[in-house]
Amino acid sequence: MSQQTLDLYEVFIRARRGLDHKHVGSLHAEDPEQALEYARDVYTRRSEGVSIWVVRSAAISASQEDDSASFFDPSDDKPYRHATYYKLPQAVDSM
Secondary structure: OOHHHOEEEEEEEEOOOOOOOEEEEEEEEOOHHHHHHHHHHHHOOOOOOOEEEEEEHHHOOOOOHHHHHHHHHHHHHOHHHOHHHOOOOHHHOOO
16 A cells, blocks of 8 residues: 555654653554554554554644744733732732
8 A cells, every 4th residue: 555545643652641642753554543553563662651642644733833923922912821910919928
């Protein structure tokens, strides 16, 4: 089967219970089940994980670095979202 008919999947592994999943790489597969099997074979050869997520890359929406100014700057005009906006009372001034 050619790579053109396979979907690209992003792979996330959780190393231990209580930790978050980390992106570890990408792979091509026919469907999510096959992607899970491939991810297990490729990314957890030495029992590195307890959980695997695979996500079709086409399903991921992401901002672009070039757009970061317009995407993240709007919060700059809302200082009340930052703890520095609030004045501490004299009784708790040692925080």
